[in-house]
Amino acid sequence: MELLEHIGLTELGTLRDIAPLAILVLFFQVVVLRKRPATSLRRLSVGGIYVVLGLGLFLVGLEQALFPLGKTMAAQLTDPAFLKLAPGAVAIWTDYIWVYVFAAAIGFSTTIAEPALMAVADKAASVSGGTISVWGLRIAVALGVSAGVALGTIRIVTGIPLHWLIMAGYMIVIVQTLFASRTIIPLAYDSGGVTTSTVTVPLVAALGLGLAANVPGRSTLIDGFGLIALASVFPIIAVLAYAQISQARAGRARRAPASPGQGVSNTKEGL
Amino acid sequence: MRDLMNPDPPERRLRLPLHVRLREHLLLEPLLPFARLILGTLRDLAPIIAVIAVFQLAVLRQPFPDIEKIVIGLAFVMLGLALFVKGLEMGLFPLGEGLAQDFSRKGSLFWLLFFAFALGCGTTVAEPALIAVADEAARTAADVGAIENSDSGRAAYAFGLRYTVAFAVGLGITLGVFRILKGWPVHWLIIGGYVLVMCLTFFAPAEIIGIAYDSGGVTTSTITVPLVTALGVGLSTMIRGRNPLIDGFGLIAFASLTPIIFVLIYGMVI
Numbered sequence: 420m421e422l423l424e425h426i427g428l429t430e431l432g433t434l435r436d437i438a439p440l441a442i443l444v445l446f447f448q449v450v451v452l453r454k455r456p457a458t459s460l461r462r463l464s465v466g467g468i469y470v471v472l473g474l475g476l477f478l479v480g481l482e483q484a485l486f487p488l489g490k491t492m493a494a495q496l497t498d499p500a501f502l503k504l505a506p507g508a509v510a511i512w513t514d515y516i517w518v519y520v521f522a523a524a525i526g527f528s529t530t531i532a533e534p535a536l537m538a539v540a541d542k543a544a545s546v547s548g549g550t551i552s553v554w555g556l557r558i559a560v561a562l563g564v565s566a567g568v569a570l571g572t573i574r575i576v577t578g579i580p581l582h583w584l585i586m587a588g589y590m591i592v593i594v595q596t597l598f599a600s601r602t603i604i605p606l607a608y609d610s611g612g613v614t615t616s617t618v619t620v621p622l623v624a625a626l627g628l629g630l631a632a633n634v635p636g637r638s639t640l641i642d643g644f645g646l647i648a649l650a651s652v653f654p655i656i657a658v659l660a661y662a663q664i665s666q667a668r669a670g671r672a673r674r675a676p677a678s679p680g681q682g683v684s685n686t687k688e689g690l
Numbered sequence: 691m692r693d694l695m696n697p698d699p700p701e702r703r704l705r706l707p708l709h710v711r712l713r714e715h716l717l718l719e720p721l722l723p724f725a726r727l728i729l730g731t732l733r734d735l736a737p738i739i740a741v742i743a744v745f746q747l748a749v750l751r752q753p754f755p756d757i758e759k760i761v762i763g764l765a766f767v768m769l770g771l772a773l774f775v776k777g778l779e780m781g782l783f784p785l786g787e788g789l790a791q792d793f794s795r796k797g798s799l800f801w802l803l804f805f806a807f808a809l810g811c812g813t814t815v816a817e818p819a820l821i822a823v824a825d826e827a828a829r830t831a832a833d834v835g836a837i838e839n840s841d842s843g844r845a846a847y848a849f850g851l852r853y854t855v856a857f858a859v860g861l862g863i864t865l866g867v868f869r870i871l872k873g874w875p876v877h878w879l880i881i882g883g884y885v886l887v888m889c890l891t892f893f894a895p896a897e898i899i900g901i902a903y904d905s906g907g908v909t910t911s912t913i914t915v916p917l918v919t920a921l922g923v924g925l926s927t928m929i930r931g932r933n934p935l936i937d938g939f940g941l942i943a944f945a946s947l948t949p950i951i952f953v954l955i956y957g958m959v960i
Binding site: 439485535581586593644646 | 730731733734735736737738740741742744745749750752754755756759760761762763764765766767768769770771772773774775776777778779780781782785786789792793796801805808809811812813815816817818819821822823826827830831833834836875876877880881884887888891896897899900901903904906907908909910911912913915937939940941942943945946950
């Protein structure tokens with residue numbers, strides 16, 4: 420019963436969240452363009468009901484499942500009994516190795532399965548004219564996200580200020596940009612934003628907050644955030660690096676006609 | 691997909707009684723693609739469930755607390771996300787994509803930029819991941835005592851955060867559209883943005899830095915990416931001499947950068 424009441428209240432809240440977008444789209448359609456919408460009003464309203472209902476259910480489920488999952492995993496993996504510390508001993512950052520492994524695994528697996536990334540990888544393959552393969556790019560980005568999230572958890576445990584890591588990441592991106600081909604740059608920058616999906620973001624956020632709450636001496640507000648930020652910078656680095664490596668390989672294959680196999684097989688993979 | 695949603699010829703439909711037609715519209719008609727959507731959200735969740743299951747069974751080897759609640763919650767997440775995406779595909783997406791194309795064709799710079807701004811704002815306010823993370827940030831800030839720990843205090847903080855991010859995304863998309871029109875290279879603007887973020891970081895309070903950096907990655911997902919990509923690709927197809935594959939991208943990059951800047955400023959102001 421309590422759950423039903425909670426769902427009802429959340430649904431009311433989502434009405435307010437969707438309203439600006441709905442009003443906006445209708446305003447532009449009716450007032451500015453003065454044109455009948457391509458979609459029928461009935462479809463539009465049924466779709467609207469679905470959107471509001473779905474968003475509400477999603478938010479309730481998020482609070483019931485995804486946030487607790489992330490926090491419970493963080494709590495269990497940092498539990499002194501699990502770490503098998505000697506009585507009275509203080510854990511050092513290497514004791515939390517399973518946390519980093521878990522973070523890396525979540526980052527890799529969710530990114531490999533991310534539909535938005537598949538779309539970007541397809542486009543990247545066609546922009547590059549075959550030097551970039553779809554699967555190669557997806558693995559590169561997944562490794563990037565995985566490294567980003569894992570590094571983020573190391574940062575939370577050790578308490579290194581987030582901005583130093585982000586700035587180092589930005590520096591690498593800037594240097595890579597100077598050497599990257601102009602076609603791949605916008606795509607690489609976009610890949611940072613699209614790799615973190617609606618389901619992954621809350622889980623990863625909860626993992627970070629749970630870690631900061633359980634590791635002694637960390638503040639949730641100062642140390643708990645930043646996993647998503649790192650998971651957004653590292654894919655940019657990974658895509659630029661992958662594009663550069665595959666270009667260099669294709670270039671080398673072209674210069675040495677004795678062994679052209681590599682560049683060609685790469686192209687096939689991409690298609 | 692569209693064909694599946696509209697299986698009957700219209701003549702047959704008109705003959706059916708009203709309540710049957712109504713049921714068809716609300717429930718039966720979208721049922722088939724809907725099952726596919728549920729499977730799609732299951733695919734989003736599957737890697738998470740698999741990794742957690744492996745860790746629970748092989749590494750932690752302890753019973754998971756509140757497992758029933760989690761399972762029900764995950765079912766809600768799947769059903770909710772499927773309904774949400776289905777609803778978007780029925781109404782907002784085709785409408786928004788149509789608008790994006792109309793505005794890129796219309797030729798009025800003012801309306802185009804205004805539309806870009808409004809689209810960025812509107813989609814961001816409705817973005818589920820942002821709603822969730824803003825609430826969580828408010829709860830965290832309240833627990834630490836950075837803001838007043840009451841329902842209204844937390845709601846005000848989350849609201850301020852979300853609308854700051856929405857404004858920033860709107861501005862980012864507008865800038866990105868302007869860039870596409872002018873043909874400026876995307877990297878100089880982004881690198882400029884990075885430098886600005888670094889400078890602001892030194893003046894911003896420590897509590898906001900993590901939230902600000904995260905807000906960049908949170909904003910661009912389910913609603914924003916498809917609509918904004920439609921705008922970018924529509925624009926660069928319209929302008930002569932532009933390659934949609936190259937010039938259409940880069941909008942999301944701006945939409946991920948400007949929120950960091952504005953949330954840092956938000957943290958300095960409040």
